[in-house]
Structure formats: structure tokens, C-alpha cells
Amino acid sequence: MAEKTALITGVTGQDGAYLARLLLDKGYTVHGVKRRSSSFNTERIDNIYVDPHESPTRFFLHYGDLTDSTNLIRLVQETKPTEIYNLAAQSHVQVSFETPEYTGNADALGTLRLLEAVRILGMEKTVRFYQASTSELYGKVQEVPQRETTPFYPRSPYAAAKLYAYWITVNYREAYGMFAANGILFNHEGPTRGETFVTRKITRAVVGIQKGLQHTLYLGNLDAKRDWGHARDYVEGMWRILQHDEPDDFVLATGETHSVREFVELAFAEVGRTILWEGAGVDEVGRDKTSGEILVRVDPRYFRPTEVDLLIGDPAKAMAKLGWKHTTSFKTLVAEMVAADMELIERESWRNDRSAR
Ligand code: NDP
């Protein structure tokens, strides 16, 4: 294999960490872009980082930010990647309603800046570019299951920014002959999922309640339905998208959908508790069948100004052309996340950010 070098933006995030490990295992040299932070922010990659003072390594970290084009040009110039994975983003949908301009700057213009860096450096014929596109592009339901040809209807500043990033990636492919591809990924989770996304918020609460450190889980829309897979499977799909013989756009999804309510039920079932629902709307509560305690309540502050009600993807194209398929079932995903949080709570002190969305 010719030597391969990857540049990953967002390497400190859930997917960045899984992808870095996958590419290192495949023999790549991996350069990751991390943001400066006032405290450590490399927890997810600490176990693959080797201090170059101590032993040779193929994994390097660089400071950077998608809002800084000079930085991106210099990083691409210095690292000379054969593949770029643009995973960095302000990725929280609800937070994007509160920081819409920043989200547009990082998620939309940030993608443009990185593509331009490649072009300015004359590398558009040598670099393969992966853009982290999202099922949030589908937004308001137009067709189910959603596939590559389904019309987009973004429902948040995040989705609108990602819409620009999707199309600018397609445009650089068509205008400059770049190998630029979109992975339209449906929700994917795992034990290192950010603590404010609903799946991890639930699994952390389940173990917190079980250990007596938290009383109630407050959630927003229990009816929202998502196509949830495991991040480990999805980073393999990202890599396959860039190994394909031509640049193209692919949906990665499981083809199954479940409500937030079902996720809650399954997660509590993992610790032997059955949840019974009563009431409706903001008054709905989830009670422990045995003790009668109310464990789940609805808090309207978690409702979004515009919601995406139903996502279910059709991964047929990725299956046929990339041989990609998810391997982790919904039930296994929930079980793995609860077990990992249980291990964490038993190992570490429990920290709860009460202002979390
Ligand atoms: P995370 O939120 O876990 O990670 C996002 C990463 O981007 C972090 O490393 C973060 O740094 C970094 N980042 C944020 N803003 C900037 C910036 N301005 N400049 C440089 N880096 C920045 O997201 P995921 O790993 O879950 O997702 C990866 C990508 O895939 C994102 O683009 C997301 O929008 C997209 N996506 C995710 C899906 C999912 O279900 N997980 C589904 C579809 C798309 P820090 O650690 O310092 O915050």
C-alpha cells in the first residue's frame, strides 16, 4: 500500500477518536486537529496518543480551528494528507439555536475554508475529502425511509449550516474534479458519546439513579424517533466512502427507527427496572413499576423551536457499492452504553452538568 496520511478535524470528538484508531490500525499516519481549551480536552484519544519523546508514533496532534483559514492552509501544507476527514463541527442541534452565527461559521464556512485550503495549495487532484454530512439535512419529513435522493428540508441553524457544507462539497467535486464525498450519517452513538446528546444523557441518568446519585431524568420530546447505530460501524463507513473508486454521497444508517421513549425503557431495563408511562405532553411521567417512584419527567426547556420528528435511513446504496452494513443492534448499543456508564460511575467521581441541554 502506498503510504497514506490522514488529516482529521474534530479528532477529540466521538467520531474523530474512533476514526483515528481505525486508521492507525490500517497503517495510516494520522494528524488530528484539536482546539485550544482551558483544560484537557483529549480524553477520548489519550489511549492512542504516544508522547513522541518516548517512542516513535504515527499519531500527531495540532492546534487548529475551522474558523481560522490561515491555520487550515498551514495544516494542510505541513501535513500533506492523502485523505482529509472533516468531522469538526458545533454538532449540537439545540445549541445551534442559541449560537446560530457561530454554528454557521464553523460548520458551513469552516468546510469551505478547508476545501479552499486544498485548492489554494494545488492539492485538489491528490487529496480525498470526506465531509461529515447528516440525516438532519432531511429535517421535516418528505419521504421515508430517507435515502440519497430524498429532498432536504433543514430544521435548525445546525442543519442549515450542514446543508451549505453538503453542497459546497458537491460543488468542489464538480467544479475542480476533487475527490470530495459526503457521508450522510444517521445518529450514531457509543460509550464516548457527548454527555448532552439524548442517548448518553439517558444512560448516564440510569446509572446515576441506580446508584442513588440522581433522582430524576428530565427530557424534552419523548416522541422523537431516530435511526440509532454504533459510531464504531460508522467510521468504517467513512473510510470506505473515501476508498470507493469514484467520489459519491452515501447514506449510512441501520434502517430501523426508535423513539426516545423506547430508548429510556430499554436503558432502564438494563438495570432491571421497568418504566410505566402515565399522563401526556408536558405532564407525562415515567414511573418505576416496582417502587412507584417517578424517574422520568418532561421539561419543556429541552423542546426545540423546530423539531425533526422522524428519521429512518435507507442504507441500500452503501450496502451495494461499499459493502457496508451496521453490525451493532439497537439493543446491544443501549446495553453497551449503560454498562460503560456503570463502569465509569464505579471508577470515577460522578459529575453532573445541570445546565446541560
Ligand atoms: P462531537 O461533537 O463529539 O465532536 C465534534 C468535534 O469538533 C470535537 O472534536 C470538537 O472539539 C470539534 N470542533 C467543534 N468546533 C470546532 C471548531 N470551530 N474548530 C475545530 N474543531 C471544532 O461530534 P461527533 O463526533 O458526534 O460528530 C462528528 C461529525 O459528524 C460532526 O461534524 C457532526 O456534526 C457530524 N455528525 C454526527 C452524527 C452523530 O450521530 N454523531 C451524525 C451525522 C453527522 P472539542 O472536543 O474541543 O469540542
Ligand code: GDR
Ligand atoms: P440529534 O441528537 O438532535 O438527533 O443530533 P440528540 O441526541 O441531541 O437529540 C435526539 C432527539 O432526542 C430529543 N430529546 C432530547 N435531546 C437532547 N439532546 N436532550 C434532551 O433532553 C432531549 N429530550 C428529547 C431531541 O429533541 C431529538 O429529537 C445528533 C447530533 O449528533 C448531530 O450532530 C447529528 O448530525 C445528528 O444526530 C444526526
